Amino acid sequence: MSEIELSGLEKRYGDELAVEDVSVTIEDGELLCLLGPSGSGKSTTLRMIAGLTSPTDGTVHIGADDVTDRPAYDRTTATVFQDWALFPHKTVLENVAFGLRMQSASKDERRERAREMLERVEMADHADDNPTNLSGGQKQRVALARSLAVNPDVLLLDEPLSNLDKRLREDMQIELREIHEDLEKTFVHVTHDQDEAFTLADRIGIMADGELVQVGDPHEVYENPKNRFIEGFLGDTNFLAGEVAQTTDESVAVETELGQEMILPSNDGDALAVGESLTLSLRPEVLSIGESPVATDAEPETATVADGGTTNEIVGTVENAIYRGSTVRYSVAIEDSSVFVERTVADSGAFDAGDDIRIRWDGADVLAFREDGTRVDL
Amino acid sequence: MSEIELSGLEKRYGDELAVEDVSVTIEDGELLCLLGPSGSGKSTTLRMIAGLTSPTDGTVHIGADDVTDRPAYDRTTATVFQDWALFPHKTVLENVAFGLRMQSASKDERRERAREMLERVEMADHADDNPTNLSGGQKQRVALARSLAVNPDVLLLDEPLSNLDKRLREDMQIELREIHEDLEKTFVHVTHDQDEAFTLADRIGIMADGELVQVGDPHEVYENPKNRFIEGFLGDTNFLAGEVAQTTDESVAVETELGQEMILPSNDGDALAVGESLTLSLRPEVLSIGESPVATDAEPETATVADGGTTNEIVGTVENAIYRGSTVRYSVAIEDSSVFVERTVADSGAFDAGDDIRIRWDGADVLAFREDGTRVDL
Amino acid sequence: MRRESLETALFRAGYLAVFAFMLLPLAVVVVTSFGASGQLTFPPAEFSLSWYESFFAQTDWLRAFDNSLLVGLGTAVVATILGVTAAFGQEIDDGLVGRLLAPLVLLPMLIPPVIFGVTLLVYFTEFDLQGSYVSLILAHTLWATPLVYFVMRSVFSRFDWQQLDAAHDLGAGPVRSFVHVVLPNVKHGIFVGALLAFIVSLQEFVMALFLSNHTTETIPVVAWNQLRNSLSPMVSVVSTFLILISLGAILLAAAATNLNWLSKQLS
Amino acid sequence: TRIFGDESAASGETLTVCVWSGNYAERFKESVVPMYEDEHDVTLQVETGWNNILANIRQSQGNPPYDVTVTDGNFYYRGRQGGLFESIRTENVPHLEEAIDYYSEFRPTEYGMPVDGAPCNIIYREDLDFEPSEWADLSSSAVENSRGIGIDTGFWWFPVHAAAIGMDDQEAAGELYDESLHDEVFDEIRNWNVQSWASSGQDIWQAFESGTIDVAQWYFEQTAYDIGDYDGLTHTLPEKTTGYLNHWCVTSGTDKRDRSEEFIDFLMRSDVQTEWSKSSPALFCNADMEYANDLGEQLPTSAEEAQNIAFPDWEQLMDYYDEFESEYASIRNA
Amino acid sequence: MSGNSNAATSGVIERFWKPLVARSRSKRALLLMAPLVIFELLIFVAPFLILLRISVSEAGERGTAYAEGTWSTDAYTNVLTSEVPREVIAHSFTIGLVATAIAVVVGLLYAYAIWRAEGFAKSLLLFSVILPLLTTLVVKTYAFRPLLSPTGTLNNLLESIGLLSTPLEIVPGLAGAIVGQVYIVLPYAVLAIYSVLATMDWQLVEAARDLGASRPRSVLEVVVPQAMPGIIVATVISFAWSVGSYAAPFLLGDNVTFAMRVEGQILRDFQWPTATALSVVMIAAMLVVIGAIVAVLSRFGGEMEYA
Numbered sequence A, B: 001m002s003e004i005e006l007s008g009l010e011k012r013y014g015d016e017l018a019v020e021d022v023s024v025t026i027e028d029g030e031l032l033c034l035l036g037p038s039g040s041g042k043s044t045t046l047r048m049i050a051g052l053t054s055p056t057d058g059t060v061h062i063g064a065d066d067v068t069d070r071p072a073y074d075r076t077t078a079t080v081f082q083d084w085a086l087f088p089h090k091t092v093l094e095n096v097a098f099g100l101r102m103q104s105a106s107k108d109e110r111r112e113r114a115r116e117m118l119e120r121v122e123m124a125d126h127a128d129d130n131p132t133n134l135s136g137g138q139k140q141r142v143a144l145a146r147s148l149a150v151n152p153d154v155l156l157l158d159e160p161l162s163n164l165d166k167r168l169r170e171d172m173q174i175e176l177r178e179i180h181e182d183l184e185k186t187f188v189h190v191t192h193d194q195d196e197a198f199t200l201a202d203r204i205g206i207m208a209d210g211e212l213v214q215v216g217d218p219h220e221v222y223e224n225p226k227n228r229f230i231e232g233f234l235g236d237t238n239f240l241a242g243e244v245a246q247t248t249d250e251s252v253a254v255e256t257e258l259g260q261e262m263i264l265p266s267n268d269g270d271a272l273a274v275g276e277s278l279t280l281s282l283r284p285e286v287l288s289i290g291e292s293p294v295a296t297d298a299e300p301e302t303a304t305v306a307d308g309g310t311t312n313e314i315v316g317t318v319e320n321a322i323y324r325g326s327t328v329r330y331s332v333a334i335e336d337s338s339v340f341v342e343r344t345v346a347d348s349g350a351f352d353a354g355d356d357i358r359i360r361w362d363g364a365d366v367l368a369f370r371e372d373g374t375r376v377d378l
Numbered sequence C: 001m002r003r004e005s006l007e008t009a010l011f012r013a014g015y016l017a018v019f020a021f022m023l024l025p026l027a028v029v030v031v032t033s034f035g036a037s038g039q040l041t042f043p044p045a046e047f048s049l050s051w052y053e054s055f056f057a058q059t060d061w062l063r064a065f066d067n068s069l070l071v072g073l074g075t076a077v078v079a080t081i082l083g084v085t086a087a088f089g090q091e092i093d094d095g096l097v098g099r100l101l102a103p104l105v106l107l108p109m110l111i112p113p114v115i116f117g118v119t120l121l122v123y124f125t126e127f128d129l130q131g132s133y134v135s136l137i138l139a140h141t142l143w144a145t146p147l148v149y150f151v152m153r154s155v156f157s158r159f160d161w162q163q164l165d166a167a168h169d170l171g172a173g174p175v176r177s178f179v180h181v182v183l184p185n186v187k188h189g190i191f192v193g194a195l196l197a198f199i200v201s202l203q204e205f206v207m208a209l210f211l212s213n214h215t216t217e218t219i220p221v222v223a224w225n226q227l228r229n230s231l232s233p234m235v236s237v238v239s240t241f242l243i244l245i246s247l248g249a250i251l252l253a254a255a256a257t258n259l260n261w262l263s264k265q266l267s
Numbered sequence D: 001t002r003i004f005g006d007e008s009a010a011s012g013e014t015l016t017v018c019v020w021s022g023n024y025a026e027r028f029k030e031s032v033v034p035m036y037e038d039e040h041d042v043t044l045q046v047e048t049g050w051n052n053i054l055a056n057i058r059q060s061q062g063n064p065p066y067d068v069t070v071t072d073g074n075f076y077y078r079g080r081q082g083g084l085f086e087s088i089r090t091e092n093v094p095h096l097e098e099a100i101d102y103y104s105e106f107r108p109t110e111y112g113m114p115v116d117g118a119p120c121n122i123i124y125r126e127d128l129d130f131e132p133s134e135w136a137d138l139s140s141s142a143v144e145n146s147r148g149i150g151i152d153t154g155f156w157w158f159p160v161h162a163a164a165i166g167m168d169d170q171e172a173a174g175e176l177y178d179e180s181l182h183d184e185v186f187d188e189i190r191n192w193n194v195q196s197w198a199s200s201g202q203d204i205w206q207a208f209e210s211g212t213i214d215v216a217q218w219y220f221e222q223t224a225y226d227i228g229d230y231d232g233l234t235h236t237l238p239e240k241t242t243g244y245l246n247h248w249c250v251t252s253g254t255d256k257r258d259r260s261e262e263f264i265d266f267l268m269r270s271d272v273q274t275e276w277s278k279s280s281p282a283l284f285c286n287a288d289m290e291y292a293n294d295l296g297e298q299l300p301t302s303a304e305e306a307q308n309i310a311f312p313d314w315e316q317l318m319d320y321y322d323e324f325e326s327e328y329a330s331i332r333n334a
Numbered sequence E: 001m002s003g004n005s006n007a008a009t010s011g012v013i014e015r016f017w018k019p020l021v022a023r024s025r026s027k028r029a030l031l032l033m034a035p036l037v038i039f040e041l042l043i044f045v046a047p048f049l050i051l052l053r054i055s056v057s058e059a060g061e062r063g064t065a066y067a068e069g070t071w072s073t074d075a076y077t078n079v080l081t082s083e084v085p086r087e088v089i090a091h092s093f094t095i096g097l098v099a100t101a102i103a104v105v106v107g108l109l110y111a112y113a114i115w116r117a118e119g120f121a122k123s124l125l126l127f128s129v130i131l132p133l134l135t136t137l138v139v140k141t142y143a144f145r146p147l148l149s150p151t152g153t154l155n156n157l158l159e160s161i162g163l164l165s166t167p168l169e170i171v172p173g174l175a176g177a178i179v180g181q182v183y184i185v186l187p188y189a190v191l192a193i194y195s196v197l198a199t200m201d202w203q204l205v206e207a208a209r210d211l212g213a214s215r216p217r218s219v220l221e222v223v224v225p226q227a228m229p230g231i232i233v234a235t236v237i238s239f240a241w242s243v244g245s246y247a248a249p250f251l252l253g254d255n256v257t258f259a260m261r262v263e264g265q266i267l268r269d270f271q272w273p274t275a276t277a278l279s280v281v282m283i284a285a286m287l288v289v290i291g292a293i294v295a296v297l298s299r300f301g302g303e304m305e306y307a
Ligand SMILES: Nc1ncnc2c1ncn2[C@@H]1O[C@H](COP(=O)(O)OP(=O)(O)OP(=O)(O)O)[C@@H](O)[C@H]1O
Pocket: A013, A016, A017, A018, A019, A036, A037, A038, A039, A040, A041, A042, A043, A044, A045, A192
């Protein structure tokens, strides 16, 4: 059993609270990604699980044991560090065998298991190389093999891929995922790259300012971000400032910078008061675009709600179209504001700067946040 | 006139050929991106234009002048460096005024023009700051202002954005493009990031192994890559090994690892011999997917050409679906091989691992390369 | 946990003992300088400032101060010029000469100073330079230059050479780019290098013992000759002054750079 | 001060004199310098040196750093051999006449004049239940069983002479001048319970203070001057002893030869030595000088008494220099 | 100088300069390095050639340092066959090896402590290393006499708390000389090792601990090999300086070291051929030992760099 339970974990550096009241249970065999911007406390949390940093408050349980006061060398965790921390004066094989040597395994046993691990990560050919001469991807593999060699209950990974280039990073993500599926061990993986978290994670834990803000599976987190910070962090979106103009039992009308009221469906109109400030998130992928019905009109006209539902439609002018290989990103001017929309090239309809276009979306796809950043549950 | 003409440019370091026979004319006012992987000779080429590295062969003309033997301080170029190379012991304003001081401009003139430049890049508030205390984006702006202050005929940029984080990089790309449109000067911009090149460039020059492999506008280069290297470098694609099975006047049939012949339209069937090995590129964006018509069938069936044209269709099984926020990437197993397809979430149809699906594409969208990497002109 | 805390306690005791070992002799020097009697005893039975009073009446000590200052400054200037130019040249082009330079510069540091004293005494006599300040400065430069040179190598290796490119690119020729861009960036390093050279010269006494004469004797030489005869607290007084000067120099250097960096340079 | 080369002796008003460094120099400055300067319109520039005195003159190649220098027997001999001194014109040093014959005769006076010196004496702890009085006592079982002996190592020939004197096989230190007896002399030293090899008076006092030794060989002049600072120590001058005699020389190449000779003659005057004796318990050569305090009871005042001091005879000793030096070093390093 | 020899000189310069220019990329770089190279040739190499020359001269007549223009290997024979030089060399090597071993081990401990310390404590520890470095060697060494002599502070202290009945005879003696010499070289050893540790990644130690290494084990397995370039520099410097030590054995020891003997032979005894031959033998022996030390130590860790 290698379930990890963190309760009320806290780390203070002087006056600074690096990690604040983190409580979460990571299930046996799960791969949890800790995702958050730089300085949000991800590494500190991970290091407290590893025993490399001792918490100023709270407890860490691994399996049934309270390991809060146990030093790193006495825990059944193994860590893969950001810079891999390979021992530069030892060969690749010696690096991988190091942990077994510390466990006083016999020389033959060490060598055999180290070779086995190197084969698993496809680095057996480099067994006798000096790790400093390896490429980033190779170092990464050796670090992984070294941590796996001690057969840990929990594997902790602190941004191990962040020093690799994009192509390699993506390959390694797939590999890590395969290894995780193979081993059925608990993994905690720290990253600040949302794509990486989405690719790897069974569940994502989002950290901000030392707190664990939201934990959930990738879909859930992406579709139901708990606050504005998460919505902004997880992907490119258009944030629009708005003010509640009118509420009904079924919908809310919001006055926005786009110069027209936006209609959002709502089960609970009372949740919002007229006049309240909101931020709306209009994700580029929920926007569909087409030729403007009044394409020849000099002044972009703002259309209103088309049908009885919550479909919104608006007209704007393409400011610029950036061709990015397989996708095109349009920046569209609407009134004083501008909104960007992204289409894959394969989708029909290419527009040029200056074209008037029509943008359409379902109000149900729009997320709304209060001034304090919390999500409005519509 | 600040057209740049490079002819037969070569740079040798000892035995190593860093740049080999580069010839290209960069038009007045054009923004050319040099794009290529690390070590391909981009910086060396740029430095030879700047006069910071002297070529071992070939000539550099700027405007009407042969400047090959002129030192950097005697050329009308200005360079923005990767790490910006701001002078840390001088204030922001002094940095920007430095070039003018070297031109012996009067103190007032220097200050005035430097302020003007700082205003243009929106850094006037930081005029008296120490550049080391600025953020990456701010440093980048100051470096730009410093180079613009000397009113160069040609602006050379050596990966100035590569040290910025993704968000900032994208903003700066837009800004650079605007400045280029404003100034109507010749820009040569080095990058290894294809997105950046597509966003910025009037024309893209692709370098590999010291050679300038292809020069053309972004559409052209993306749609008509000259060789396999470029096709691989410019975006994620599925490469399939194949062999010419049959040629007609109108089409070529290629046997592939997918276990079925693929039909490609061709104006010139004789260009290929039966039995010749090819590599086909099947870009994810040309693939459309849908439910398999024989969804319940245990063994994935390979469909053949549907109509008389060159539409190809094939059936496979979803191996895994990686949810990446706004897009989903499916890895689809077909026979022993696998192909990936990418869809935005907004597009209809979500599949799960294990689902059988139908993939369809137009043979005209497939690119074919010979064994030596050159493109087959179909 | 038990074992960890025992280890921690032993480790701490170990380095605190070394800390005491490092500073104790200096404490002895300072404390004995306040001794009242003519004999150097620690701790002194009685304290007094009398030796400080008589210090200023001692012409040979005062002359030795002047000599040390002159030789130290001379060494600092010569060693800094040699070390800075060579390190700069090597940074531009690490060719054959560059590769031979490091061992050539380093070797003198491994030769016992007595041998230099002997060798240079013979050598300078040939040029009628024996006993001169020049002979002392050149001998000390032999030891000071490696320090300046290696400090400057590490300073230059950290210098962002793109700045030089940038200066050329913005129209500055070789001289102006050096003056405007390289120099301001490495001036702290040059200062530290020169300071180290000065300190080396101030400290060195074996070569000075051989090479100086009565008019050019430096402080350590005078101190040595005194120690061989009578040991009065005067030596401690002089050393206390030197410790104060050194402290001032450290603070100065720390202000110019920082202590951590400085200590890395010192080795 | 010149940057190149050393300071050339200034124009006639200054005479540069080199004396032993340490408190010898202090006492010289205290008594002799003011006396001379009062009498003459000349400034005395006093330099101090140790075993580098000859080296400094030699290196100067004819432009000597001093006009006058003190030398002991060994340096006097070496300096003569190396041509480092001007010969002294007898007519310019009339006071040589007044010197005790023994001092002016046992060494040639062509290049230097005998002025002052010191016999070696024995220092010992008052509470030692034995009072050494002659050099042979260093080999006695009482000293053997004491904490140990301290002897000079810089000027090693004095303890060597002391050993020879203590042996009594020959007159004075004759053993050293008879090759067949050399081994015995060094065996004698080997048998001493030497615990401190001192290179300065300071070392000797320190060794007593720290209880390393109970007995020591040292020079009367320094001992008498310093011993008051230390409790529980006393010293005795053996009847037969060795010691050093300083010959004062004019350095070769000086442009003040006359002035230098005049100065050396000054040093040889009885009134000067009488005055000098008040600050320095040294031995003086002028037969007419008067020792201060009760020093006259201990130091020789006549040729007969002086003959009890066996000064090293370098004319002969130099042949054995290397041999003795190695022997002595190997005893020390054993 | 005649025009002819001028031409000859410039011809010689040409002959050396041209291939140098050819083998390097920049003439400017050579010009910049030239002053130091010339300095080393004039003040280091040339005097050593003279030293070598004197060592193969005959001893001088009475009172002269050596016989100019003569050739003889007597001095070497003397140095290599007689007892005293051998003893002196052996004694110097004893001090050198023992002082080096202590300085390097203690230096490693102290450098590690500095590396791990933070803030004010770190500054204080660094300061304790730098200050002795700046204090006159002669005096700080002598300060050990009142501290370590039989009636000194240490013995008094130990006796008063009843740990000792008879005082330890540290000074004067071999132990004293070694303590003094360790004190002289320790700051250099600490800084040489610290400067390497300072560039070392603490994560390596964490990785070792994470993989099950106890604290001493992680230091041995990771810190020592990583610090090896610094340890090598510390060893070489400590050894070279201790073998050639002069002040500490003179003031605190009771035996003659090589440096003391050479000084006496040059200044007092005027036996230049013997002194120079002894120096040459000594340098040769030292370089051999240093080479061996470097070779042995490099097998345990990184390559030596000149820094
Ligand atoms: N040893 C330390 N001493 C003082 N403050 C620290 C220490 N380690 C971390 N911190 C602070 O704690 C906070 C959290 O740091 P942490 O390294 O956990 O962030 P992170 O989320 O891993 O960031 P990154 O993505 O940059 O690695 C930061 O503000 C950091 O400055």
